Amino acid sequence: xxxxxxxxxxxxxxxxxxxxxxxxxxxxxxxxxxxxxxxxxxxxxxxxxxxxxxxxxxxxxxxxxxxxxxxxxxxxxxxxxxxxxxxxxxxxxxxxxxxxxxxxxxxxxxxxxxxxxxxxxxxxxxxxxxxxxxxxxxxxxxxxxxxxxxxxxxxxxxxxxxxxxxxxxxxxxxxxxxxxxxxxxxxxxxxxxxxxxxxxxxxxxxxxxxxxxxxxxx
Amino acid sequence: xxxxxxxxxxxxxxxxxxxxxxxxxxxxxxxxxxxxxxxxxxxxxxxxxxxxxxxxxxxxxxxxxxxxxxxxxxxxxxxxxxxxxxxxxxxxxxxxxxxxxxxxxxxxxx
Numbered sequence: 424x425x426x427x428x429x430x431x432x433x434x435x436x437x438x439x440x441x442x443x444x445x446x447x448x449x450x451x452x453x454x455x456x457x458x459x460x461x462x463x464x465x466x467x468x469x470x471x472x473x474x475x476x477x478x479x480x481x482x483x484x485x486x487x488x489x490x491x492x493x494x495x496x497x498x499x500x501x502x503x504x505x506x507x508x509x510x511x512x513x514x515x516x517x518x519x520x521x522x523x524x525x526x527x528x529x530x531x532x533x534x535x536x537x538x539x540x541x542x543x544x545x546x547x548x549x550x551x552x553x554x555x556x557x558x559x560x561x562x563x564x565x566x567x568x569x570x571x572x573x574x575x576x577x578x579x580x581x582x583x584x585x586x587x588x589x590x591x592x593x594x595x596x597x598x599x600x601x602x603x604x605x606x607x608x609x610x611x612x613x614x615x616x617x618x619x620x621x622x623x624x625x626x627x628x629x630x631x632x633x634x635x636x637x638x639x640x641x
Numbered sequence: 642x643x644x645x646x647x648x649x650x651x652x653x654x655x656x657x658x659x660x661x662x663x664x665x666x667x668x669x670x671x672x673x674x675x676x677x678x679x680x681x682x683x684x685x686x687x688x689x690x691x692x693x694x695x696x697x698x699x700x701x702x703x704x705x706x707x708x709x710x711x712x713x714x715x716x717x718x719x720x721x722x723x724x725x726x727x728x729x730x731x732x733x734x735x736x737x738x739x740x741x742x743x744x745x746x747x748x749x750x751x
Contacts, residue, residue, distance in 0.1 A: 454670050493696040
């Protein structure tokens with residue numbers, strides 16, 4: 424409960440600083456007045472009585488500050504002052520501020536974009552059963568044997584016959600399938616679409632998945 | 642006023658304030674007066690250091706405050722012991738008694 428009481432007091436002081444200060448001031452002033460009266464009753468002259476009371480109490484404004492340290496806005500007030508100071512300083516230099524905002528926006532945007540891709544490709548498991556056991560098998564071409572001009576990829580395609588042999592003879596894989604991907608550009612009027620189709624060969628199940636076409640207007 | 646005063650041990654001010662208020666609500670000046678009376682004029686709480694301690698205790702929820710009017714018709718802020726404060730007072734009194742007993746035993750050792 425203590426932290427709640429303190430937070431409530433700090434918040435109150437934040438919006439009613441003057442009121443809290445006046446409350447403390449008044450309380451301390453009354454204290455000094457009571458002491459003054461006691462001194463007068465003991466036989467002192469009023470001036471002397473008040474001076475003695477003040478001396479005994481110590482510096483009133485200093486004590487008020489001490490009280491405000493506890494009852495006031497504390498760190499919350501400091502934070503609020505810092506925020507206001509920061510806002511004022513930024514408003515005074517709009518170009519500098521704009522540059523900062525743009526830098527941050529671009530930085531955060533780029534980070535988000537890169538992370539989305541990284542998350543999709545690396546972090547998120549593939550939407551299949553046992554994704555950690557999925558492997559990609561391919562044939563490597565001997566150097567200079569690429570059968571298609573400009574195809575220097577190591578991920579060589581295989582013939583249906585070779586795939587059949589792999590499937591029948593290999594003992595390391597639970598299941599094996601081959602796929603063939605085609606990309607086509609469809610156009611109709613002023614709408615042009617790039618369409619990728621993938622056909623997977625599986626003896627038990629023929630599946631055909633169509634990637635979401637990307638629209639592009641040309 | 643030539644009588645020597647007892648020095649206030651650190652941490653005992655809270656206990657004294659709670660004890661003074663356990664006998665009934667008081668304003669700040671009244672707390673000092675009551676402690677002076679109860680200690681047969683031996684204890685004189687420093688006036689300036691009373692209020693920070695009182696505010697801290699109020700934050701802890703052991704006392705609460707309300708502006709009111711004194712018997713002489715003067716406006717003053719009165720402090721009152723809460724239920725939690727009364728529990729705290731018991732705990733601090735027990736802890737103080739243990740400490741006093743321990744120190745007495747050590748002092749009497751031969």
